[in-house]
Amino acid sequence: MRSRRREEAVPFRSxRREEAVPFRSxRRQEAVHALGNxxxxxFPLMPLPSFSxxxxxxxxxxxxxxxxxxxxSLLTVLGIVFGVCSVIAMLAIGEGASWEAQQQIKNLGSQNxxxxxxxxxxxxxxxxxxxxxxxxxxxLKQDDIRRIRDTIPGIELVVPARVIRDYVWNIxxxxxxxxxxxxxxxxxxxxxxxxxxxxxxxxxxxxxxPVCVLGHDVALKLFPAEEPLGRDVRVGLNYYRVIGVMEPxxxxxxxxxxxxxxxxxAALGRIFIPLETARRRFGEILSRRRGGTYEAEKVxxxxxxxxxxxxxxxxxxxxxxxxILARHHTRKDYEVVVPLELxxxxxxxxxxxxLVLGSIAAISLLVGGIxxxxxxxxxxxxxxxxxxxxxxxxxxxxxxxxxFLVESVxxxxxxxxIGVALGIAIPFAVSALAHxxxxxxxxxxxxxxxxxxxxxxxxxxxPARRAAALDPVEALRHE
Amino acid sequence: MVASPQPIVLLDKVRKAYRMxxxxxxxxxxxxxxxxxxxYLSIMGPSGCGKSTLLNVLGCLDRPTSGRYLxxxxxxxxxxxxxxxxxRGKRLGFVFQSYNLIPPLTVxxxxxxxxxxxxxxxxxxxxxxTELAGRVGLAHRLNHRPFELSGGQQQRVAIARAxxxxxxxxxxxxxxxxLDSASGREILSLFDxxxxxxxxxxxxxxxxxxxxxxxxxxxxxxxxxESDTRR
Numbered sequence: 001m002r003s004r005r006r007e008e009a010v011p012f013r014s015x016r017r018e019e020a021v022p023f024r025s026x027r028r029q030e031a032v033h034a035l036g037n038x039x040x041x042x043f044p045l046m047p048l049p050s051f052s053x054x055x056x057x058x059x060x061x062x063x064x065x066x067x068x069x070x071x072x073s074l075l076t077v078l079g080i081v082f083g084v085c086s087v088i089a090m091l092a093i094g095e096g097a098s099w100e101a102q103q104q105i106k107n108l109g110s111q112n113x114x115x116x117x118x119x120x121x122x123x124x125x126x127x128x129x130x131x132x133x134x135x136x137x138x139x140l141k142q143d144d145i146r147r148i149r150d151t152i153p154g155i156e157l158v159v160p161a162r163v164i165r166d167y168v169w170n171i172x173x174x175x176x177x178x179x180x181x182x183x184x185x186x187x188x189x190x191x192x193x194x195x196x197x198x199x200x201x202x203x204x205x206x207x208x209x210p211v212c213v214l215g216h217d218v219a220l221k222l223f224p225a226e227e228p229l230g231r232d233v234r235v236g237l238n239y240y241r242v243i244g245v246m247e248p249x250x251x252x253x254x255x256x257x258x259x260x261x262x263x264x265x266a267a268l269g270r271i272f273i274p275l276e277t278a279r280r281r282f283g284e285i286l287s288r289r290r291g292g293t294y295e296a297e298k299v300x301x302x303x304x305x306x307x308x309x310x311x312x313x314x315x316x317x318x319x320x321x322x323x324i325l326a327r328h329h330t331r332k333d334y335e336v337v338v339p340l341e342l343x344x345x346x347x348x349x350x351x352x353x354x355l356v357l358g359s360i361a362a363i364s365l366l367v368g369g370i371x372x373x374x375x376x377x378x379x380x381x382x383x384x385x386x387x388x389x390x391x392x393x394x395x396x397x398x399x400x401x402x403x404f405l406v407e408s409v410x411x412x413x414x415x416x417x418i419g420v421a422l423g424i425a426i427p428f429a430v431s432a433l434a435h436x437x438x439x440x441x442x443x444x445x446x447x448x449x450x451x452x453x454x455x456x457x458x459x460x461x462x463p464a465r466r467a468a469a470l471d472p473v474e475a476l477r478h479e
Numbered sequence: 480m481v482a483s484p485q486p487i488v489l490l491d492k493v494r495k496a497y498r499m500x501x502x503x504x505x506x507x508x509x510x511x512x513x514x515x516x517x518x519y520l521s522i523m524g525p526s527g528c529g530k531s532t533l534l535n536v537l538g539c540l541d542r543p544t545s546g547r548y549l550x551x552x553x554x555x556x557x558x559x560x561x562x563x564x565x566x567r568g569k570r571l572g573f574v575f576q577s578y579n580l581i582p583p584l585t586v587x588x589x590x591x592x593x594x595x596x597x598x599x600x601x602x603x604x605x606x607x608x609t610e611l612a613g614r615v616g617l618a619h620r621l622n623h624r625p626f627e628l629s630g631g632q633q634q635r636v637a638i639a640r641a642x643x644x645x646x647x648x649x650x651x652x653x654x655x656x657x658l659d660s661a662s663g664r665e666i667l668s669l670f671d672x673x674x675x676x677x678x679x680x681x682x683x684x685x686x687x688x689x690x691x692x693x694x695x696x697x698x699x700x701x702x703x704x705e706s707d708t709r710r
Contacts, residue, residue: 053601068583389579392540393640394568394596396561472540476579 055402062407076375077415080455083364084419084448085426090357091444092427096437098350105346107249108339109189111156111311113318115140115304119297120331137298138333144325145304152320156309159183162278163302164286168271169234170222177218177269179235181278187246189305197229197244200274208276212240216248218269233271238281240273314340365451368415369459376408376463387467388475397468404467408460409453416452420445485552487647487679488514488537493546493556495532495702506532508702509546514681516647519674521682521690524699530683531652533699537681538650539567551647568596572641576653578633580625586612586636587621593643611639615669631662638669649673651682655689667692 066073108114117139142160149158162181167174180186184201187193200211212233219228219242232239287296308317318338325334380387387400424445427438490512497504506529514520524530535541536548539555542563548556555566572593573579580589590608599607612621615635617628625633634654641649651670655663667689674680674694684690691710698705 054595054598057595057601064583385579386581389581390592390596391564392538392567392573392579393593394564394644396564396596398561399564399596473535476540476575 058402058406059410061403062410066407066410072375073411073414076371077368077411077418079368079371080365080412080415080452081368081419081422083361083368084416084452085422086364087357087361088420088423088440088444088448089426089430090360091354092423092438092440093430093436094350094353094357095439095441096427096431098346098353099439100437101346102343105339105343107191108337108342109191109305109307110340110343111307111309111314112189112339113306113308113314113321114337114339115144115306115321115325116335116337117299117302118333118335120333136296138331139299140301140304140334142300144328145301147324147328148304148306148321151324152317154309154313154317155306157185157189157305157307159186159189159305159307160275160301161186161303161305162275162282162299164278164282165268166235168218168222170231173222175218175221175269177215177271179278179282180270180272181275181282182272183275186272186305189307192249193247194244195247197242199244199272205274205276208274208280210238210240210277210281211243211273213244213246213272214242215246215270215272218271219245221269235271236281240271240277246270246272311340314338361448361451365455368412368452369455372408372411372456373459373463375411376404376460377466379407380404380463380467383467384470384475384478387470388472388478391470391472392476400468401461401464404464405457405460408463409456412456412459413449413453416449419452420449423448485515486513486549487516487518487551488512488681489547489549490536491547491549493536493543493548495529495536495541496544506702507536507543510702510704512697512704514648514679516679517674517677519670519680519682519692519694520697521684521693521695522697522699523684523687523690524705526685528699529702530685530699532702534650534652534681534683537648538571538573539563564596568593569644570647572644572646572649574634574637574641574649574651574654576656578625578630578637578657580633580636580640582625585622585624586617586628589625589636590640590643593640597644607643608639611642612636614642615639629662630658631665634658634662634666635669638666642673648679648681651680653684654682655684655686663689 119136119138140160145158145160149155159182161183164179164181166177166179168177168179184199184205187199194213195216197213199213200209203209204211214222214228214233222228222233223231228242228245231242233242234240284300285296285298287294306317306321308314315338318336318341322336325336390400390403424440427440430436431438490510492509492511493507494505494509495507497506510529510533522530522533532541536543539550543556546556547554550566551570553566555563558566581592584592587605587608590611591604594604594607609618609621612618615638617632617635617639620628620632625636628636634657638654654670655666658666670680670682671692680693682689682693690696695707695709697707
């Protein structure tokens, strides 16, 4: 079949040749053919350059030549592998951590300003010395709420809360929790909804009804199998009817303690009761016995949540709030937390983190690229003779450039691929082992791979050009 | 054989000078040479006479400093490097003293190298290479590597490779220099066959026994033509 095609091709070919080489006699051509050398009488039937097939073969050639020096190639790409892998992995872990922090801050509400009572550090010592027989009075007061609400425009809500730490009982089940006495509109300030039942209303507030709404975790612990609605829970000597269960909060982690909850214990669940109920049942003075010492505190309000109507005014209003509080408190017995500010700070931290990671990535890719360049230069020197042979057999300069460039891009691209694979695998291993949130952003592997391929081009171009610039005569003489 | 009025190779007052620091060494001093299609020519001369330079110029690996070189009717002494490459690929076939096969490639792949650079489709290149390997008696060694072959076999691969693009002229540089006499004779008889099939062959040698097999023998001395004899 094949030889038949070839014989058909030959007469066609001799005519073509005739055009190209006018003085070559046709008779000679026929003589060649007559002597039975079909191969010598060959002329390409399809002179169209098939670029893709040619490129594919160049790539195959490159893979073979790299495979020939497997160890060397592997060692060469390690720089790129580690660079790419570490950057993707760190980015994923950092992204996860910052997502978590942002989520927590968002739970506090970006339109909110949180005011908290803080026990002044120096007073603590004094109270200890004075036989503990009087209650330490500090913190935010009802007056603060009035001042803030009356003097600052643009405030939507001011929600106070008393937070008392105590055990919450269901018959024999016990949970250490924070009992939060607050207003009926508390859920609105925390982007937190009631999952089951309802929150208490103004009527129950005014009547100081013994009702409560359980936090999701508390409800799970106290009523693992039963329906909590309509049941009673006991705190101290008082019973409260469960009228609702909150939605679960976004994952809480240790960092939440610093911005939410004066008890500084993030693991604590919360139950909500009307503020009025809390005032009547627990009184003004909270006492605590701990290891033989007795502590009494008089704190009117533990938290005040100020919700502004327009998010862009949060920072400005928070400054005014700080001013007002500073004027009316002689001691620093409160703190002001602005979640939006925290969010901004978290974002800035993340930007810096990304910048640092970016420079690490750039440096490692640079180092990896230099490694590739080094090996490619050695490669060119080693294969000088091959370059000479190829040039003598018809390779143009750009063919040589392509050949060596393909090799260096293959090296860096393979390095990038391995790096991306490891860089994705490592964060998932970390999250499985350390229970950390990791987020692999889709652009990071793509960017890492593209960059490493670019590094191959950038650092491959010089060796490739050097190979192409070799004088064929010199190259052929090279041992 | 009578020289054709239209030579396949025409050198017209070709000079080649190399700068060696402050000195200029003239390797070729105004060489005139006409080679007709189908001629079998050998170039001889003492070392340093300009044989290698002449071969490099003839092989389009090097350009003359002055003078004209017409290969197949086209002036190739002044064309750009890329065109020179394609001239080498299409019109010339090289056979070197040290074979110059590419070590990691198999016999077939070595023969395919010149076809690759002329964009010959893959299957076609494969069938051409197979046929040529058969013609030089290596049909049973297609997938061997050069180091697995004897010197004579490697040189035959090199000849097959040189013939791959059906060149106008075959250039052999001491093609038998590294071979034992038996292998050398095989190679020379292969050249004789090619000549009888109408190939134009130019052979550089310093072995008179080899040189005299050619129909025309040129002697060079100090970059000039010393003698030009035909049998």
